[in-house]
Amino acid sequence: MDIWPTVHAERKALADDLRNLGTEEWATPSLCGDWTVRDVLAHMTSAAKLTPPVFFGKMIGSGFSFDKVQEKGVAANRARPRPTRWPTSSRW
16 A cells, blocks of 8 residues: 555645644644644654664664654754745645
């Protein structure tokens, strides 16, 4: 079964849900520990960019601490400006 059409549809639905969030809504605490809505999205986007070699390289560079890998990925992606324009394609 090809899961990618479902993945792309879910990503598009998420983008639609996030499209009109204001600054306060991006800073809303999530159900994920101390993370905000923006932090959760930063985690999701950083994880989506990892390949197995990159992941293992980051694990080695973080002393084999999965938490540190996540913290670094969230921090790197949190620093990006909030999207002002979302992709129109479901393939992002």
